[in-house]
Amino acid sequence: DVIDVRSLGSNGIFTYDPGFMSTGSCESAITYIDGDAGILLHRGYPIAQLAEHSDYLETCYLLLHGELPTPEEKETFVKTVSNHTMVNQSMYKFIEGFRNDAHPMAIMCGLVGALSAFYQDHMDITKPEHREIAAVRLISKMPTLAATCYKYSKEQPVMYPRNELSYSENFLHMMFATPCEEYVVNPVFAKAMDRIFILHADHEQNASTSTVRLAGSSGANPFACIAAGIATLWGPAHGGANEAVLTMLEEIGDESNIDEFIAKAKDKNDPFRLMGFGHRVYKNFDPRAKVMRETCDEVLSELGLSNDPLLKIAKRLEQIALEDPYFIERKLYPNVDFYSGIIMKAIGIPTSMFTVIFAMSRTIGWISHWNEMITGPYKIGRPRQLYVGVPERDYPEAK
Numbered sequence: 097d098v099i100d101v102r103s104l105g106s107n108g109i110f111t112y113d114p115g116f117m118s119t120g121s122c123e124s125a126i127t128y129i130d131g132d133a134g135i136l137l138h139r140g141y142p143i144a145q146l147a148e149h150s151d152y153l154e155t156c157y158l159l160l161h162g163e164l165p166t167p168e169e170k171e172t173f174v175k176t177v178s179n180h181t182m183v184n185q186s187m188y189k190f191i192e193g194f195r196n197d198a199h200p201m202a203i204m205c206g207l208v209g210a211l212s213a214f215y216q217d218h219m220d221i222t223k224p225e226h227r228e229i230a231a232v233r234l235i236s237k238m239p240t241l242a243a244t245c246y247k248y249s250k251e252q253p254v255m256y257p258r259n260e261l262s263y264s265e266n267f268l269h270m271m272f273a274t275p276c277e278e279y280v281v282n283p284v285f286a287k288a289m290d291r292i293f294i295l296h297a298d299h300e301q302n303a304s305t306s307t308v309r310l311a312g313s314s315g316a317n318p319f320a321c322i323a324a325g326i327a328t329l330w331g332p333a334h335g336g337a338n339e340a341v342l343t344m345l346e347e348i349g350d351e352s353n354i355d356e357f358i359a360k361a362k363d364k365n366d367p368f369r370l371m372g373f374g375h376r377v378y379k380n381f382d383p384r385a386k387v388m389r390e391t392c393d394e395v396l397s398e399l400g401l402s403n404d405p406l407l408k409i410a411k412r413l414e415q416i417a418l419e420d421p422y423f424i425e426r427k428l429y430p431n432v433d434f435y436s437g438i439i440m441k442a443i444g445i446p447t448s449m450f451t452v453i454f455a456m457s458r459t460i461g462w463i464s465h466w467n468e469m470i471t472g473p474y475k476i477g478r479p480r481q482l483y484v485g486v487p488e489r490d491y492p493e494a495k
């Protein structure tokens with residue numbers, strides 16, 4: 097049931113809804129979720145079908161424009177994205193100002209915000225063609241910036257983008273090639289990366305997307321809005337969960353320790369939670385987690401790692417949790433992050449980059465929501481509060 101409270105706004109009545117459990121902040125035609133049924137649709141298409149038949153750039157086009165591209169439109173879009181992968185040379189000097197051991201998400205917040213300083217042309221957000229260029233620049237440059245962060249943390253030379261490669265191949269090339277050694281991209285890895293990008297592309301009004309919309313509602317620069325989204329995604333209750341899952345699996349270390357961790361997760365005096373389980377919206381199996389589990393099996397079998405100890409712990413944990421009344425009663429199922437970390441680790445991506453990859457993938461969702469908001473009528477976002485502080489009192493001098 098939807099109660100439209102717009103008419104109550106000005107007569108002193110407002111809803112108090114911490115965590116926005118029951119508050120819709122906007123209308124949107126981009127993504128549909130039925131958390132009870134485990135359904136996720138982008139522009140009407142089920143996520144599993146997109147993961148099977150589409151690729152990331154096609155999904156980007158769909159999210160941004162509302163329809164799948166024709167073959168000609170796709171070719172033009174892919175070419176345009178490829179043409180914008182380079183970043184302004186001065187951005188590399190900017191990166192050098194950071195510590196090498198800084199968390200890559202800290203650097204990404206700064207770098208993406210700084211795009212607003214380096215790309216000042218085409219910034220009239222009332223013009224659709226300017227908004228399109230901002231979107232294309234973001235999609236194109238995120239992998240370049242992410243891989244550059246990684247190279248910087250390793251104190252290795254930056255690898256420039258290669259435009260003849262696909263989006264995911266190019267990302268893997270920039271991450272793992274060196275000036276002395278070509279990186280031959282394994283097609284199974286490229287496909288798995290592309291799936292990870294698709295499965296994280298959008299998820300309607302989650303914390304980071306809502307942040308991007310809220311920031312954008314003041315008319316702020318789109319690159320600055322996306323930087324706000326990256327900052328929000330960083331937290332362990334949101335995008336940081338895939339990093340936390342792997343840390344947890346490593347801490348568990350052996351199947352014999354699983355019961356102890358399950359007991360900790362159920363103990364209300366212990367703040368520990370089973371990372372990668374539970375979701376604010378899904379109270380059923382996360383449809384993205386199913387695809388991720390299959391992709392995980394494909395990558396590990398390609399590497400001959402089907403008996404990987406972490407995967408064994410993950411599968412056993414999933415099985416125990418699915419049978420345990422605590423998790424059943426609270427409808428706590430594995431979420432998208434539960435398997436993505438194992439896949440990325442197998443590909444050779446360090447845990448510190450996991451959330452960065454989530455941010456890269458989600459950039460299209462953020463910018464599509466920003467674009468949808470700017471295109472339609474919108475108001476500056478301004479939630480109310482329930483004041484619980486001291487009542488009015490006199491400043492001591494004035495008594």
Ligand code: ACO
Pocket residue numbers: 332333334335337361362368369370371372373374375376377426428431432433
């Ligand atoms: N392990 C153990 N217990 C849990 C877990 C968990 N992972 N998640 C929720 N619970 C319990 C809570 O303790 C609470 O129990 P109670 O009713 O006895 O008090 C109940 O389930 C409901 O939990 P809430 O915190 O109210 O659920 P909410 O919808 O606010 O939180 C969240 C959702 C943040 C995802 C939570 O499930 C969690 O912390 N999960 C682990 C972190 C994680 O995997 N995050 C990734 C989310 S997906 C994404 O961002 C892509």
